Amino acid sequence: LDTPAYKGTVSINTGLFINGQWLKSVEPEKLECCPDMVYTATGRIITSVEGGCSKDIDIAVDVAEKAYKTSWGLKVPGSTRGQMLLNLANLIEKNADEFAALEALNCGKPFSKAQREIAGCIEEFKYYAGWADKIHGKTIETTENKMAYTRHEPYGVVAAIIPWNVAMTMLSWKLAPALAAGNTIILKPSELTPLSALKFASLVNEAGIPPGVINIVNGTGSAVGEAMAYHPRIRKLAFTGSTLTGRKIQEASAKSNLKAITLELGGKSPNIIFDDANLEQTIKWASLGIFANMGQACCAGSRIFVQEGIYDEFIKGFAATAHHLQQNTGDPFSGKTLHGPQISSVQFDRIMGYINSGKTDGAHVLSGGERDGNEGYFIKPTIFTEVKPSMKIAQEEIFGPVGVVMKFKTEEEVIEMANNTTYGLACGIFTENVSRAIRVAHALDAGTAWINTYFTIETMVPFGGYKQSGTGREQGEYALENYTQVKAVHINI
Numbered sequence: 035l036d037t038p039a040y041k042g043t044v045s046i047n048t049g050l051f052i053n054g055q056w057l058k059s060v061e062p063e064k065l066e067c068c069p070d071m072v073y074t075a076t077g078r079i080i081t082s083v084e085g086g087c088s089k090d091i092d093i094a095v096d097v098a099e100k101a102y103k104t105s106w107g108l109k110v111p112g113s114t115r116g117q118m119l120l121n122l123a124n125l126i127e128k129n130a131d132e133f134a135a136l137e138a139l140n141c142g143k144p145f146s147k148a149q150r151e152i153a154g155c156i157e158e159f160k161y162y163a164g165w166a167d168k169i170h171g172k173t174i175e176t177t178e179n180k181m182a183y184t185r186h187e188p189y190g191v192v193a194a195i196i197p198w199n200v201a202m203t204m205l206s207w208k209l210a211p212a213l214a215a216g217n218t219i220i221l222k223p224s225e226l227t228p229l230s231a232l233k234f235a236s237l238v239n240e241a242g243i244p245p246g247v248i249n250i251v252n253g254t255g256s257a258v259g260e261a262m263a264y265h266p267r268i269r270k271l272a273f274t275g276s277t278l279t280g281r282k283i284q285e286a287s288a289k290s291n292l293k294a295i296t297l298e299l300g301g302k303s304p305n306i307i308f309d310d311a312n313l314e315q316t317i318k319w320a321s322l323g324i325f326a327n328m329g330q331a332c333c334a335g336s337r338i339f340v341q342e343g344i345y346d347e348f349i350k351g352f353a354a355t356a357h358h359l360q361q362n363t364g365d366p367f368s369g370k371t372l373h374g375p376q377i378s379s380v381q382f383d384r385i386m387g388y389i390n391s392g393k394t395d396g397a398h399v400l401s402g403g404e405r406d407g408n409e410g411y412f413i414k415p416t417i418f419t420e421v422k423p424s425m426k427i428a429q430e431e432i433f434g435p436v437g438v439v440m441k442f443k444t445e446e447e448v449i450e451m452a453n454n455t456t457y458g459l460a461c462g463i464f465t466e467n468v469s470r471a472i473r474v475a476h477a478l479d480a481g482t483a484w485i486n487t488y489f490t491i492e493t494m495v496p497f498g499g500y501k502q503s504g505t506g507r508e509q510g511e512y513a514l515e516n517y518t519q520v521k522a523v524h525i526n527i
C-alpha cells in the first residue's frame with residue numbers, strides 16, 4: 035500500500051490456523067466456506083480467505099484438548115503463560131501499523147482510529163499477562179477439625195465467536211483472559227473481518243505458544259459458529275455479537291452440553307443531557323457517542339435525551355459536529371478521514387431502511403439522512419429530532435451513524451424513558467450536579483454508566499450488559515471469572 039496514512043505491505047496467510055499449522059478446510063467444496071473480502075470504501079473484492087466447516091471444528095477441539103492436557107493449563111506455571119502473552123503483546127506492537135492497515139482495509143475504519151484500536155489490544159495482552167500467575171482460590175476455615183479450600187480451575191477447551199466492528203479489540207478481550215486463566219481456545223472471527231485475526235495467528239508460534247493452544251478458524255456463523263455452539267467437548271463459549279445470534283447460541287448450548295456461556299450483545303444506550311451540563315464538552319462526547327466507528331458500536335449512545343432548557347443550543351452544536359464529520363468523510367487511508375464507510379452492502383441497506391422508516395414515521399432529519407457519494411457504503415452522519423419513543427428508530431439497534439434526539443422535562447421522566455428498552459448495555463449522563471449524576475447512574479438499567487464522558491473503556495474496568503444486552507463481564511479481574519470454574523475441596527483433619 036502506498037497511501038498518505040500507511041506506506042508498506044500487508045501480508046496474511048489465508049488458511050485455517052489449527053495446531054500451529056495453516057490448513058485448508060476438510061470440506062473445501064462448500065461454497066459458503068470461502069468468503070470474499072470486500073474493501074468497503076469501494077465495494078471491490080480484495081482477497082478471498084479459507085472458511086471452515088464443522089469437521090474443522092472437530093479437529094480443532096481434538097488438538098486444543100491435547101494441548102490443554104499436555105502443554106498448557108496447570109501443566110505450565112502461570113508466569114510462563116504470562117510471558118507468552120507478553121510475547122504476543124510485543125509482536126503485535128512490532129507489527130502495529132500493519133494490523134491497523136488490515137483493519138482499515140477489512141472494516142473501512144479510518145487508519146488512525148484503527149491504530150488506536152491496536153494500541154488497546156496490546157494493552158489487553160499486557161494486562162492479562164500480569165494476571166496469569168495471580169489466579170488462585172481461598173482457604174476457608176469451617177470448624178476446628180475441618181477446612182476447605184477453593185481452586186479456580188480452567189475449563190479446558192473454550193470457544194470464542196466475535197463480530198466485525200472492532201475485530202482486534204474483540205479478539206484480545208477473549209483470548210487474553212482465557213489464556214491467562216489456563217484454557218486453550220478456538221476463536222472464530224467474523225467472516226466479514228478475518229484478516230487481522232489471520233495476521234495475529236501468524237505470530238502465535240513466534241510467541242512460543244505451544245501448538246493447539248490458540249486455534250483461529252474463520253468461517254460463517256452457520257458453518258463454523260453453530261458447530262462451536264453445539265460442540266459437546268467445548269466447555270465454555272464466549273460470544274460477542276447481536277442479541278438474535280446470542281439467543282441462538284444459548285439454545286444450542288441448552289440442546290447440547292449446557293456449556294457455560296458469556297454473552298456481550300447489542301444495545302440502544304441512552305445518553306442523557308441535563309440543562310446544567312457543560313455544553314461544549316457534552317456536544318463533543320455525544321457526537322463521539324453515536325458517530326464513533328460510523329455508529330457501529332454496541333454501546334453507541336444512540337438515544338440522546340436532552341432537557342428542554344438546553345435543547346436548542348445542544349442540537350445546534352450537535353448538528354455542527356455531524357456536518358464536520360461529513361466534510362471529513364472518505365478514504366480510510368487518506369490521513370485526514372474521520373468518518374468511513376459502513377461494513378457491508380447488507381448493513382448499508384439495513385441502516386438506510388431505518389433512516390427511511392424514521393422519515394416515514396414523521397421524525398425530522400436534522401442532518402444527513404442519505405448516502406454519501408456513489409461508491410462504497412458511505413452514509414452521512416444522521417441526526418433525527420422530533421422523535422417519539424415508540425418509533426422504530428428509537429427502539430431498535432441500528433448499528434449505524436444514526437442518532438435520535440428526544441426532549442425531556444424532569445429527571446423522573448427521563449429515567450423512565452431511558453429504561454424503556456429491552457437493552458441495558460451502557461448509558462451517558464451529562465450534568466454538573468454530582469448528586470444527580472450518581473442518582474441517575476444508579477437508577478438506569480445498564481452495565482456501564484458514563485458521567486460527563488462517553489466510550490471510556492479501560493482494560494481494568496468490567497464491561498457487559500444488563501437485560502438483553504448480555505450476561506457476564508469482560509475486562510478487568512471480572513473477566514477471569516468467565517474462564518475459570520471454582521472447585522471446593524473439603525478436608526477432614
Ligand code: NAD
Nearest residue numbers: 196197198223224254255259260275276279298299300332
Ligand atoms: P452477528 O450476531 O451477526 O455475528 C457475530 C458473530 O456470530 C459472527 O462471527 C457470526 O459469524 C457469528 N454467528 C452468526 N450466526 C451464528 C450462529 N447461528 N451460531 C454461532 N455463531 C453465529 O453480529 P455482527 O453483525 O457481527 O455484530 C454486530 C452486533 O454485535 C451488534 O448487535 C452489536 O451491538 C454487537 N456487539 C456487541 C458488543 C458488546 O461488547 N456487547 C461488542 C461489539 C458488537
